[in-house]
Amino acid sequence: MTARRQGYALLSAIVALVVVLSTAIYVSAAAGHGRGHRHAGDAVVAGPGPHHAAPVSTGVWVGAWAAAPAGAEPGTAADGMAGRTVRNVVHTGVGGSAARVTLSNLYGDRPLTVTHATLAVAAHDDSPAAAPGTLRRLGFGGAAAVVVPAGGQAVSDPVAVDVPHDADILVSVHSPTSAGPVTYHPRARQTSYVAEGESTEDTSGAAFTGTTPYWRYLTALDVLGDEADGTVVAFGDSLTDGVTSTSGANRRWPDALADRLRAALAADGAPRYAVVNAGISGNRLLADDPRHGASGLHRFARDVLGRPRVKAVVIDLGINDILRNRTLADPQAIVAGLRTLVDRAHAHGVRAVGATLTPFRGHRGYNAAREDVRQQVNRAIRTGGLFDEVVDFDKALRDPYDPRGLRPEYDSGDHLHPSDRGYRRMARTLDLEKLSGSAPARL
Known part of the structure; x- marks a missing residue:
């Protein structure tokens, strides 16, 4: 360790002791190659290195937001996002006193060099501007920059910042060079932003003149x-x-579930859980798809078991195995795939809740044979002892006058996907108390 680093280590220890004795919540000190120090809540101090925040508050790490990497963004194979700053806007389900992020280069074909990254609370909904005093530089293993290998990911060091629940957070990333195809999530249903050049510390948002529907x-x-x-x-x-x-x-529906769980904190028996979304549009349980992500079987370890302090998983997969199969899907294969996911969850002490497959009569992919497969899979989910608990999305959304189709007020109009009201109904169908409890021991 260099004399400079020893000096900063000693300074950090002294500051931490003073803060603890004065009952403050956080302390942060410059680390690695940086210089100077700041306390949580101060504006970012200029300097060549990252400024880290070492949280001393109590609590546990949980997921406030997540998105499963779905594929390689079209049109980015040559230049990626080289020379630009991406400002992702994400929404928290729960809050906390410190934060960390995960960056993925899963679909890149070259190492991704991130030279600058920041996190801030958004000043307003759907805005690239940061709330005053909330911008934090992100470091990786004590360094300002990180190189994420092709196919890999990197987790930032924690920073002390007051992250509210039910709020927008800005995570900005700059890379000067291309890593090839950009790893992205295409159906964000959220506007994020892009700036030319290095603009990770722009608090006004003025530099972010480009918009994107992707994360x-x-x-x-x-x-x-x-x-x-x-x-x-x-x-x-x-x-x-x-x-x-x-x-x-x-x-x-996972957003609406997070709202329900927050509202039920005072209720007896309701679990104190955060909710993260690992849905990928077009995703299948059994088959990989270059446009719609790795199969549920192949991505379960990363997108479910890799989340912090995961206690339960709600599995709603199989409808695309029915719709996208060029012949006729085998219901027994779908059921076997679901059973494999449950076994993997149980091996890690995670409770598995299974969702019945919802109706799709009127959709262009509907036919009687596919409907029969859906019914067979749903019977196995309801009565086959596959899951620890079952949430009957099919029963909740189907038209009582034609159970093969969605109830009109729950139909977005394509006869497959729910409306906002339908998604809310799905979240309300879950029995909150049944999300908690021990998973069966692995024999």
């Missing part, structure tokens, strides 16, 4: 706090992704 590179925002004791993952396809929900309004 790029960013796949998780975790928080440290006491609002939740664990994370529940919503694992599914476009119905979980919320592709027909109102853009910018956070009305996907």
Whole structure:
């Protein structure tokens, strides 16, 4: 360790002791190659290195937001996002006193060099401007820059910042060079922003003149706090992704579930869980798709088990295996795939809740044979002992006069995806108390 680093280590320890004795919540000190120090809540101090915040508050790490990497963004193979700054806008389900992010280069074909990254609370909904005093530089292993290998990901160091629940957060990333195809989530239902050049510390948002309907590179925002004791993952396809929900309004069913859980904190028996969304539009349980992500079987470990303090998973997959199969899907294969996911969840002590597959009569992919497959899979979900609990999305959304189709007020209009009201109905169908409890021990 250099004399400079030893000096900063000693200074950090002294500051931490003083803050603890004076009952303050946080302390932060420059680390690595940086110079100077700041306390949480101060404006970002200029300097060549990152400014890290070492949280000393109590709590646990949970997922405040997540998006599963879905593929390589079309048109980015040559230049990626080289020389530009991406400002992702994401919405928190729970709040905390510290935060960290995960950046993914899963679909890049070269290393992704991130030279600058920041996190801030948005000044307003759907805005690239940062709330005063909330901008934090992100570091990675004590360094300002990080190189994410092709196919890999990187988790930032924690920074102390007051992250509210039910709020927009800005995560900005700059890379001077191309890593090839940009790893992205295409159906964000949220506007994010792009600036030319390095603009990660622009608090006004003025530099961010470009907009995008995608989330790029960013796949998780975790928080440290006491609002939740664990994370529940919503694992599914476009119905979980919320592709027909109102853009910018956070009305996907996992959003509505997070709202319910926050409102039920005072209720006896309701679990203190954060909710993260691991839905990918077009995703299948059994088959990989270059445009719609790895199969549920192949991505379960990363998108579910890899989340912090995961306690339960709600699995709603299989409808695309029926709709996108060029012949006729085998219901037994779908059921076997679901059973595999449950076994993997149980092996990690995670409770598995299974969702019945919802109606789609009137959709262009509907026919009687496919409807029969859906009914067979739903019977197995309801009565086959596959899951620890079952949430009957089919029963909740179907038209009582024609159970093969969606109830009109729950139909977005394409006869497959729900309306905002339908998504809200899905969230209300879940029995909150049944999300908690021990998973069966692995024999």
